[in-house]
Amino acid sequence: MTQVELQAFFQLFKSVCAKCFGHNLEQQLSQPESRHLSNEIEENTGLVVGWKTLKNYSAYVINFDTAKPQTPSAATLDTLARYLVDAPVTTETQRKRSEAHFGYWFQYLEQFGEIGDLPRIPQPRRWFAWIWLILAAVAAVGFFWLMPSQQLIYSTDFQQLEASFLQRNGWFLLSKDSTHWQQRSEKPGCLSLFTLAGDNWHSKLHTPKIPNLLTRAIKGDCFSTEVHFKDFIPKENWQQSGLILLEDTVYAGKSLRLSLAYNDYYGGYDYPGEVIVQTVAGFGKDRTNVEEVHHHSLFSIQTTDSAIVRNNLQFSGLRIEKQGQRFRFLYAASPYENFSFKELGSYDFDIKPHYLGVFALKGFVDTGAIMPVRIRFFRLEETNCID
Numbered sequence: 001m002t003q004v005e006l007q008a009f010f011q012l013f014k015s016v017c018a019k020c021f022g023h024n025l026e027q028q029l030s031q032p033e034s035r036h037l038s039n040e041i042e043e044n045t046g047l048v049v050g051w052k053t054l055k056n057y058s059a060y061v062i063n064f065d066t067a068k069p070q071t072p073s074a075a076t077l078d079t080l081a082r083y084l085v086d087a088p089v090t091t092e093t094q095r096k097r098s099e100a101h102f103g104y105w106f107q108y109l110e111q112f113g114e115i116g117d118l119p120r121i122p123q124p125r126r127w128f129a130w131i132w133l134i135l136a137a138v139a140a141v142g143f144f145w146l147m148p149s150q151q152l153i154y155s156t157d158f159q160q161l162e163a164s165f166l167q168r169n170g171w172f173l174l175s176k177d178s179t180h181w182q183q184r185s186e187k188p189g190c191l192s193l194f195t196l197a198g199d200n201w202h203s204k205l206h207t208p209k210i211p212n213l214l215t216r217a218i219k220g221d222c223f224s225t226e227v228h229f230k231d232f233i234p235k236e237n238w239q240q241s242g243l244i245l246l247e248d249t250v251y252a253g254k255s256l257r258l259s260l261a262y263n264d265y266y267g268g269y270d271y272p273g274e275v276i277v278q279t280v281a282g283f284g285k286d287r288t289n290v291e292e293v294h295h296h297s298l299f300s301i302q303t304t305d306s307a308i309v310r311n312n313l314q315f316s317g318l319r320i321e322k323q324g325q326r327f328r329f330l331y332a333a334s335p336y337e338n339f340s341f342k343e344l345g346s347y348d349f350d351i352k353p354h355y356l357g358v359f360a361l362k363g364f365v366d367t368g369a370i371m372p373v374r375i376r377f378f379r380l381e382e383t384n385c386i387d
Contacts, residue, residue, distance in 0.1 A: 001071060008109050009072060010061050016041075016080050017058070021249070022172040022355075023217035029058040032250040043176070046089040047079040078102035086163075153219070155379040158191040170216045174249055174357070177211040180370075184212075190230055190374040193360035195239045200251050202288045206364045208251035215249065215357040220382040226319035226330075226341075227358055228377035233313050234262035234275060238363035241373040242318050245353035247284075254351040255282040258318050258329055258344075263295075274300045275309065277318070277331045277344055281351075293347045298333055311335045317377075323386055325350055356380065 001009065017025040020037050029037065034055040042048050053076070060070040072080075078095075081087075081104035090099070154170060161184050166173075173181070180194045196211040227243055234240055240261030247253025257280045264273035279294040299309050314335050321328040325348050330341040360373040 005109065009077060010064075012077065012080050012084065012108060013057055013061050015084055019084060019167060020172060021217065022170050022215065023219070025058065025061065028062050029055050030248070031055065032248050032252045034058070036249050041079065041083045044089070045079055045082045045087065046091050047082070047095070048092075049076055049079055074102045074105055077108075078105035081105045081108045084108075153223075153380045153382050154216070155377070157189065157377050158375060159189060161185040161191060166214075172215055174213040174215055175209050175211045181212050183372075187230075187372070187374050190376045191358075191378075193241065193358070193373045193375065195234075195241070195360045195362040195368070195371050195373065197364055197366070198361045199363050200244065200246075200255055200257070201282060201290060202251065202285050203364075210244075210357070210359050210361055213244075213357045213359050215246075215355050216380070218245075218353055218356050218380075221352075222323050222383045222385040223381060224319065224321045224383055225356055225380045226317055226378070227375060228315065228317040229260065229313075230374040230376045231310075231314055232260060232316060232373050233309060234260065235371070236262055236362070236368045237264050237273075238262070238361075238365060239368060239371060240278070240362075241360040241375070242358075243320055244357045244359055245320070245351065246355040246357060247351060247353060249355055251282075252285045254284050254349075256280075256320075256327065256347075256349060256351055256353065257282070258320055260316055260318060260331070272300050274298070275313070277329075279329050279344065279347065281347070281349055294329060294345045296331070296344055298331075315339055317341065321383075322353075323383075 014025050017029070017037065020040050021033070031051070034051040037054050038049055038051040053072075056068070057070055057072065059067040075095075078099075082090075085104065087104055156169070175198070177196055180196060183194070184192050186192050191214070193212055193214070198208075198210045199206070200208045200210055202208055225243060229241065232241060238261070240259040242257065242259035242261075244258075245256040247255070257278075259278050259280075261276050261278050262273060263276050263278075264271075274297045276298060277294065277296045278292065281291045281293055283290070299306075299312070301309060312333050312335055315332070315337050316334070317332040317339065319330040319341055321330070326346060327349055328346045329344040331344050332339040332341045334340075358375060358378060362368045362370070
């Protein structure tokens with residue numbers, strides 16, 4: 001590969017990883033991450049790039065001087081470019097028949113070359129550079145000195161839900177269900193998710209999967225995040241929606257889930273159903289038993305159609321606050337939009353979440369209706385860690 005081709009490959013691979021995972025490539029991909037990226041590429045392009053190949057590429061991109069050199073084929077580069085620009089799904093046979101010129105890669109290379117051919121900016125004189133370095137250091141010290149104790153990372157009221165807008169704002173979608181994802185904007189001013197069959201627990205019968213899990217990366221170690229619902233009243237067992245924290249995007253590591261849910265499972269005993277707020281901790285692929293940390297009954301009722309329930313669940317919300325290994329969970333249920341949160345409880349858990357997801361699901365059951373969940377607000381804030 002020429003120098004320009006190599007630089008274009010590096011940039012292309014970084015862009016592909018950023019699109020898939022929602023953050024810049026900072027270290028070599030792990031095996032689960034490589035498998036996930038391989039699956040995402042195949043699902044979105046119809047073409048295959050093996051996970052081991054992707055893992056080797058990531059090592060080469062990150063550690064160019066020491067890693068084993070890689071020389072991707074034009075077909076592989078074309079596949080990566082197709083994934084990046086959301087090209088139509090195809091097959092290897094179709095591509096060989098009508099697109100054997102690998103146009104997506106060479107178009108990317110041509111654009112990259114045009115950028116790379118820009119004239120270089122002359123280097124400033126050494127003394128001038130030192131002045132700028134000192135000024136930058138002073139500005140940095142002033143910034144951190146004046147920085148508030150809580151820094152807003154991201155918030156949205158879901159007025160815009162175009163795929164390109166979500167991607168630019170740090171969201172990435174896992175386990176896409178095209179039929180229901182196309183209905184995400186059917187309620188103006190809300191993100192509409194649906195309680196599809198799925199869960200994030202490992203079992204002998206099911207591979208963990210949450211359809212249309214809208215996810216973003218978490219940068220800081222301490223943070224606060226919340227989600228607000230409109231008229232969400234779960235009505236059948238396992239129906240739920242909320243926030244989930246994950247160590248990885250393939251459910252191999254630990255997880256922590258806060259849900260507004262419905263429960264009428266009492267091991268054969270006859271009790272009324274209830275709308276609950278629930279926290280559940282998962283311990284990873286090798287430990288399939290989970291722990292219900294909190295189970296708070298909001299309404300114990302014979303029917304979720306009661307006027308009291310409908311009135312008090314017009315507006316609801318969930319919040320998770322993290323300080324080190326201490327997690328604090330809060331909830332709100334109110335007839336008013338400007339509600340106040342109440343503390344559900346706290347929990348010490350040795351988890352280092354890298355991803356945060358907004359979800360809706362109904363468990364791995366064939367029964368149970370698929371109901372819409374209207375999400376009207378989301379916020380993620382980075383907070384200062386308290387020693």
